[in-house]
Amino acid sequence: LGFEDVIAEPELTHxxxxxxICSHALFELSKYVIYKILTLVLAVPLALVVGIVFAVLSCLxxxxxxxxxxxxxxxxxxVQIIWRSLTDVFVVPxxxxxxxxxxxxxIRLDQE
Numbered sequence: 254l255g256f257e258d259v260i261a262e263p264e265l266t267h268x269x270x271x272x273x274i275c276s277h278a279l280f281e282l283s284k285y286v287i288y289k290i291l292t293l294v295l296a297v298p299l300a301l302v303v304g305i306v307f308a309v310l311s312c313l314x315x316x317x318x319x320x321x322x323x324x325x326x327x328x329x330x331x332v333q334i335i336w337r338s339l340t341d342v343f344v345v346p347x348x349x350x351x352x353x354x355x356x357x358x359x360i361r362l363d364q365e
Contacts, residue, residue, distance in 0.1 A: 270274075326333045
């Protein structure tokens, strides 16, 4: 985002040269300084929080969800049969129809 995008003064009707130069310099300097301060203040804590959330979700998935599902499927064969039939009834037709819809899409790019 540039100064011209924000201020939008046409080239023929600039304000006084000194005012325009000072406002341009102040805009660029404040944009640079505020961005650096915000990244300094927010980047490290947000990266830490997102890293912790990702680690917790990965740990839960690896150590809780997958073993629970595998245990259910091993211990209860009827659950496996029901799961497979539900998948065959609801999920497979949806993705097959979605695939058929997207298979009919043709994209043609012409250079003019």
